[in-house]
Every structure is written in C-alpha cells, then in structure tokens.
Amino acid sequence: MGTGETRTDVVVVGAGPTGLALGIDLARRGVDALVVERGGQLAPGSRGKGFQPRTMEVFEDLGVLDAILAAGGTYPVGMVWRDGRQLGEHRMFDPAEDGEPHSRFTVPWMVPQWRTTRILHARLTELGGRVAFGREAVGVDQDTDGVTVRFACGAPVRARYAVAADGGRSVLRRALGIGMTGETVDPDPILVADVRVEGLDREFWHLFPPGEAGETHETHETHETHETGGPGEADAKGGRRRAGGPGRGFLAICPLAGTEYFQLVAQFPGADGPDTSLEGIREVVDERTHLAPESVTGVGWASDFRPRAALADRFRAGRVFLAGNAAHVHSPAGGQGLNTSVQDAYNLGWKLAAVLTGAAPEALLDTYEEERRPIAAHILALSTAIHRDQARRGAATRQLGLGYRESSLAVADREMSGGVRAGDRAPDVQVDGARLHASLAGPRWTLLAMGTRAPRTPEGVRVLSCPPVEPFGTGLYLVRPDGYVGWTGTDPEGLAAYAARVGAGAGAGT
Secondary structure, three states, X not given: OOOOOEEEEEEEEOOOHHHHHHHHHHHHOOOOEEEEEOOOOOOOOOOOOEEOHHHHHHHHHHOOHHHXXXXXXXXXXXXXXXXXXXXXXXXXXXXXXXXXXXXXXOOOEEOOHHHHHHHHHHHHHHOOOOEEEOOOEXXXXXOOOOEEEEEOOOOOEEEEEEEEOOOOOOHHHHHHOOOEEEEEOOOOOEEEEEEEEOOOOOOEEEEEOOOOOOOEEEOOOOOOEOOOOOEOOOOOOOOEEXXXXXXXXXXXXXXXXXOOOEEEEEEOOOXXXXXXXXXXXXXXXXXXXXXXXXXEEEXXXXXXXXXXXXXXXXXXXXXXXXXXXXXXXXXXXXXXXXXXXHHHHHHHHHHHHHHHOOOOOHHHHHHHHHHHHHHHHHHHHHHHHHHOOOOOOOHHHHOOOOOOOOOOOOEEOOOOOOOOOOOOEOOOOEEOXXXXXXXXXXXXXXXXXXXXXXXXXXXXXXXXXXXXXXXXXXXXXXXXXXOEEEEEEOOHHHHHHHHHHHXXXXXXOO
C-alpha cells in the first residue's frame, strides 16, 4: 500500500446526479464507497432541470422523492412571442395516453440541478456516505485485484471497482483509451444562464423564435388583440418591437420552479461563442425580446456549449465502469440525458453490491454494459430527433416503457398469460389496496406470486402473494432490486437456479 493511500470498495469519480445517486444506492446496501469531486463544492447552475416519470420512481426508491417534490414543480406551458405580442400557447409535452405503463407519475418534474445535487448529497450523508471535494482525478491504474485512481494532489484511492461519473470530458474514460462515437447535433453555440428578470410572469415558458424578416419593426399601437385573447401593450423600448431575424437564433426564458430565477437559453447561429457576462446576456434580451436590457437584474450562473450526441464504445474496462455523461452525451432538447444517467447508476448499484458481498459471480457486472448501452443508444437517437423537430416529447421521453427484454438476465421459464414479460419494468399497479412499487421499495428482490402458491425462496427475498392483477398474468414474477422483472415462470427449481445465479436475497442492505 502506498503512503497515505485510501482504501474503499468502490470509488465514484464525480459528484453530479449520477455519482451521488450511485453513492446513495451503494450506501443503503452497506457498501463502502467514496465519491470524489474535483470541485470544492457541488456544481452550481440549473443545467439539466427535468425529471421524467421513470426517474421519479427511482427517486422514490432512493428516499429523496419528498425533497424533490418540495423543491420543484411542473413545467409551465410555452408562450410564443413575436414583436412584443403573445401569439399563443405552445404545449411542450404530449399528455399521457390510455395504455401507457402504470405509474403514479405522468408528467416531467422540474428541479434546478443545483438543488437536485444538494438533495442527493444530503441523502448520501444521511446514509453514512461521503464526498471528498477538491479531488481532481488525473489517471487510473488497475490490476487483477483492484483499481487505483490518482489525483492532482493528495493520496491515491485504491478500490475494488471504480466508476467514472465525471462528465462528457471524463478523465477516466480518456485514461482508459475508450473512444466516443457521435456527431454534432447543432454546430451553433448555445448559451444557458440562470437569470433574474423583471417584466415576465412565471406562468409561462417564454419562447422567442427567430424572426423571418430580420428587421426591427416600428409600431405605434398601444392596444392590439393577441391570439391568446389579451390586450397588447407598447414595447418598453420607445414603441419598437424586435424580431429575431437572420443571425439571431431562438431564445427561451423558463421560470425555474421553486426559485426566483429563470433559465435563459439562446442560440447563436454562426458565432464562435456567446458572451456569458451580465452585459452580454442583457444584449441578447434587448435584441430578441420586447424587454429592456435592464430587465435582466442579475445572473446567478452562465455557461455555453454546442449540442452533440456521442456514445462511449464501451461502458466497462476491467474494473472501471462508465456512467452518465462519461458514457453518453445528449442534446438537452429531449430532457433525456440526466434521466438516463441516474438510471445508469440505478442499474449498476445493485450489481456491484451483489458481487462485492460474494452473493453473485463477477460476471453479473458484464450485464451493466449489456443492458445500459443499448438503452443509451436508443435515447441518444430520440433526443437528437427531438432537437431536430423530428420527434415529440411524449410517451417515449417519459421512459416508463424502457426495459431489458433482450438482456441475458431476462429469463422466462414459460410464456405468461399477461402483458408483463421478463425484462419489463414492473408496472405500479394496485395490489391488495396498495401500490405495488411501495411493496417493492428497498434494496432487495421481490417474488410476486400472482394467483399461484409461492415456493420457498432464498432468505432476504420478499414474497407478495395475491390474485392476478392486470397487466400481470397468473404465475411467478421475480422482480429485481431496480424494479425490472428478472424471471417469470411456474417452476420452483427454475426460480432457485436463477436466484443463485444473480445473488437474489443475499446482501440486501437496508
């Protein structure tokens, strides 16, 4: 052992939502894990602000749902503006339809990312986990017994496994020589900033599309009829109303739920990069809206980026795993990247715990890439299509229908009569007057005996016996700790063999 070397079972590099969610899942299973973060504190900024229904289900199981609900709100309806007039409402999301998977959550939930990370960090601390700030990873070495992460300053960390959750420019991914295959979704830079704005209500997500004429239009009317039915008013700029015009991209200003800020997003066609200063942001607002530049009274955080989509060639190299943006980078248009990242962590956590406790063979960890990489590829295509106005935000973006039917962990001893198959997310139906997901909560496996007698199960596997409930059929369903059906059938011997293979019932945690 090197001088001052820290030892742990799992070292997670990156204290964003991915790393913190994984830290929580490992901590509640009793796994000794250390999250390290290059910054001196949690990252600022609203960044990824939307959670899809499936992620809300994950948050409920991780014990942070109440805090997430208290910190945020639903998305506002879009309001389209042109020349200082409200043209009409724009629905950002398609409503849930009959036949979508059962869930208590039906719409996205908005929480600024800086609040999300605070909530996750508090939960991790509550469970006895820890984050070491100011630890900038610079390299990684591994052998047959473990992995060592090296830092710009301070002693290295030696662990049995490491997880790179350090973002799209992941140091660990590059050190391992894992490539990223992808494309530029949009060559134009985009500014994103948390701003305080006067003169805009918080009822709408304010949308200022590029103008067609490219001119500043003179107007002298003080009362006009909007398409939304309300009275118009003179522009605050001495009777001048702005249109976007060539060279001026879109601008969107969305109220951030639970805060005094708006998230401003602006595109800059053909530009090298936007000015992220207060004066630069005021200039954008002045050019593209009816608001005076002084309407922007403050900037809490600002950054810029160019939308791209990329997928890591591998999600695992020996004892190191890639998760979140280190494994896949999305356009933010579909609200999918952060959600996919949290679910990476949710998939990996129980598998690491099962192997570390000796309950399952090391080969179980191979199923992380097997299951998550195809999902990431699918979601990348979806988010890119949404960015290019080739797809809508609807059932697919809610992520309730995603599953692992093609996984080697999805085993069916026989075809079941209902609609639920091995690999599917267990729908949150009512069972004996209670929500199924409430019975599934916690880091363990659950056997559902639907209309049949439950056989003897390994210690630590919960058993829930009940009449068949649609869309389940009659038979046995073994539900994984992450809420997906692993095994279906009626044969007790087949159930026992599968449980032994995946470590069901051992090292359940709390």
